Amino acid sequence: MSTIGRLGAxxxxxxxxxxxxxxIGLLPEAxxxxxGQRIYDRKALNRLRFIRHARDLGFPLEAIRDLLELSDQPHSSCAAADGVARAQLSAVKTRILRLKALESELERMIAECAHGVIADCRVIEVLGDHSLCGHEHHPEAGTL
Amino acid sequence: MSTIGRLGAxxxxxxxxxxxxxxIGLLPEAxxxxxGQRIYDRKALNRLRFIRHARDLGFPLEAIRDLLELSDQPHSSCAAADGVARAQLSAVKTRILRLKALESELERMIAECAHGVIADCRVIEVLGDHSLCGHEHHPEAGTL
DNA sequence: GCTAATCCCTATAGCGGCTAGAGCTTCAAG
DNA sequence: CTTGAAGCTCTAGCCGCTATAGGGATTAGC
Known part of the structure; x- marks a missing residue:
């Protein structure tokens, strides 16, 4: 028996x-x-908390949609939910690896900066010439 | 003396x-x-490579715009470019920390999954109740 | 009971950083 | 000279919200 503001809080x-x-259909029509104001009960709060928590963990909304459907069928197998979580874990691991590569390259770039003028700046120089950088790196895509 | 396709390649x-x-003004009008087809020279290629490399390192386009302006003034101080790179490094470090927290939570969640039915699934359970998870975690925002 | 502040409503547009598609024109190879 | 790739412009869409405009509902205080 709550308003949308209270629910959100x-x-x-x-x-x-x-x-x-x-x-977008993640929550039922209240x-x-x-x-004409929306009214929510405890069930809606639980569902929203579920979504929030999954978002915090980086699950995309479509994955959350799947998880919600699964949780609505409590007698089905756990394997699907497990799979979604594993996929997310692997995405997170990949992002960490890429970010670490970026981190070391940025550190190198900054460390080599002579703090002089732009013309001699390693930061600018490295960005302008990929061959000056230590390794391959690829675009880091997606949110998270 | 190149077309847009060659330049892109x-x-x-x-x-x-x-x-x-x-x-959006990152590249000058060719x-x-x-x-009526665009023609590019070596300078354009260098500029585009600069942008590409910086994007790979996760710099947002606005930061790249700043860096490009700086590189157009080769006699000014290096400090500003250094600052942009440092800001990016710190953003990357923050993201790594958050992702590591997510990683360990996901691992815990999956490890505790009994592989039974949804009703007993830790994945669903943890997502539904924040108090079951190990620590605070906050939304990981932005691209990268 | 009245007013004022705070909530709530809908609808639309915008963010970043592209990507995809429709429906044309131009160019290079054979 | 024909064909097919590559170019052009323009518009719309992706994700996951966020912000704004211009209203109506509710509630707390007097």
Whole structure:
């Protein structure tokens, strides 16, 4: 028996985000008060917390949609949920590796900077000539 | 003396992306052939490679814009470029830390999965109840 | 009971950084 | 001279929100 604002505060999710989740079908359409305002119960709070937590862990909304469907069928096998989590873990590991490569390259770039003028700046120089950098690196895509 | 396709191949950047960079002012408007096609020279290739490399290192386009302006003034101080690179390094470090926290939580979640039915699945359970997870974690924002 | 502040509503547009598609024109090879 | 690749412009879409505009509902205080 809560308004959207209270729900958002309780789950740590901003109000427009909740309406967005409803629009894209992650949350069911909430019942309305006489005045047309959305009303939420404890079940909605749990569902929203689930989404929030999964988002914090970097799951994309589509993966969360799958997980929610799974959790609505408590007697089915756990394997699918496990798979989603494993896929996410592997994505996270990949990102960490790439970011570490970037980190070391940035550190090298900065360390070699002579703090003189731009013309002699390693930062600019390295960026302009890939052959000056230590290794291959590829675009780091996606959110997270 | 190159077309947009060749330029893209040489720099490792897709053709629409080059046009996009021109539109937002990261690349100058290219001169055109009689038929209206863009023509690029070596300077353009260097500039595009610079952008590409910086993007690979995770610099946002606005930071790259700053770096390009700096590199156009080779007699000014290196400090500003250094600062941009340091800011990027610190952003990368932050992301690594967060991702590592996510990694360990995901690993814990998966390890505790009994591989039974959804009703007993730790993956779903942990996601539904933040208090079951090991630590605080916050949304990991932005690209990279 | 009234007012004012705070919430809530819808709808639309924008963010970054591209990517995809439609429907044309130009160019280079055979 | 024909064909097919590569170029052109323009628009719309991706993700996951966020912000704004211009209203209506609710609630706390007097």
């Amino acid at each position: 309780a789950a740590g999710v901003k109000v427009p985000t909740i309406r967005y989740y409803e629009k 019942p309305r008060s006489e005045g | 040489a720099a490792g950047v897709k053709v629409p992306t080059i046009r996009y960079y021109e539109k 001169p055109r052939s009689e038929g």
